[in-house]
Amino acid sequence: MPEPILEVARLNGWYGESHVLHGVDLKIGQGEVVTIVGRNGVGKTTTLRAIMGILRRREGSVKLFGAETIRMVPEKIAKLGVGYVPEERGIFASLTVTENLFLPPILAPGGMSVDELYTLFPNLKDRGRSQGSKLSGGEQQMLAIARVLRTGARFLILDEPTEGLAPVIVQQIGRVLETIKSKGLTVLLVEQNFRFAAGVADRHYVMESGKIIDVINRSEITEKMERLEAYLGV
């Protein structure tokens, strides 16, 4: 396995009193695109929130770029070089598109320039002065991804980037992910759309009841398809 970027071990997490993550283990190496798949409510988003430090109560071990982050606050975790694209995209309604794009501070050199981003996301180019709330769902998703690509983050966490989007937009986001991968960035993706996920990912972690219950490599997808469908209930 290439140099590890993220190593999660025995990760437990709580929302208030309710215990949601029950010992999650997963590993991602440099340059890999890895997904967490599973049915609704099994703890996929919570795992991402726990990795970012947004989940208040978490235990176990989360190492990013070799550093233990379980006691770190979100702003410190981000500064290690992590870009987070949350569920619901997190576009700020009171900020313009340009302000949204420039909101996350540069974390490291090597991020994409604004020109590159506009080439990758042509829809955003002429919307700079619009309020974030005026964008369509697809445009918001583009903006949410563009805004972390600017920062030079080496590890991206994407929470359901295709949720609720039209097929042609999903394809466009698929192409963006290919570009991200070709740049050598590492990606952890939560995805309901398994066809989309299968097209881009090197490995799939299957989650159920707050635990990883299976790992399926890209090469094994066809032979394990039945098992996967059973897990996902499709």
Place this chain on the structure above:
Amino acid sequence: MSATALFGQLLLGLINGSFYAMLSLGLAIVFGLLAIVNAAQGAFYMLGAFFAWMLLQYVGIGYWPALILAPLGVAIFGMVMERTLLKRVYNLDHLYGLLLTLGIFQIIQGMFVYWYGTSGQPYNYPYELTGGHNLGFMFMPNYRAWVVVASLVLCFGTWYAIEKTRLGAYLRAATENPMLVRAFGINVPMLVTLSFGAGVALAGIAGVLAAPIYQVNPLMGGNIITVVFAVVVIGGFGSILGSIITGLALGVLEGLSKVFYPEASNMVIFAVMILVLMVKPVGLFGRER
């Protein structure tokens, strides 16, 4: 009624209005980011005036340095209060923040009443701004002109900083979704502390500006804050531009009523408040939450 009286009251209304604007602007910033109704804002106004007076009385430091130092002292005091007390109620109902700051207000005001009584301490106009100019239709005291200009510059400068700058974008974003802003690597708790400092410093500056016009009195904060909260209700809680415009407009309205119907001048703002509550409960510039 003479034109001189009219313009004199208009000017005084504008001055009071700019104090209302600065105090409610500070409240709006703090409410947006901390979701706390800072009932101690009046105490910070009074502290600004008292710090300026104490600097002169005990250390011999005059008006101009005090204009910087007193609000800075108020900001530091406020930030210590935010770090030690307010942060404990962030995850509780808004009411706890209101009650906590109301208690803090009572303690601060009570201590100053105990130490300095309620008769008020005089604070002289800065030498450079004594006298005035005859504008033909009225006599314009230099100090009053300065207060209006300084307040307007401060208010609109603050508005510009929040709406048009990068730091302001951080503030607006943190008002919407603080956790996500943190997840981008921005130290939101620090931003919150500094914004609280800035919000109370606005009250502090207003206090220093007010010191030569009114006396420096421990009760001055309590007197103004009742009106400021009415202004906030009329303007709509949390609106930056709304608090500035409403503050100025209501000050002027109050001034005008002193000319045309003095008996009503103490209640005109509250009458407007009742009207606004009947027609648009979220306030003139407020948005439904």
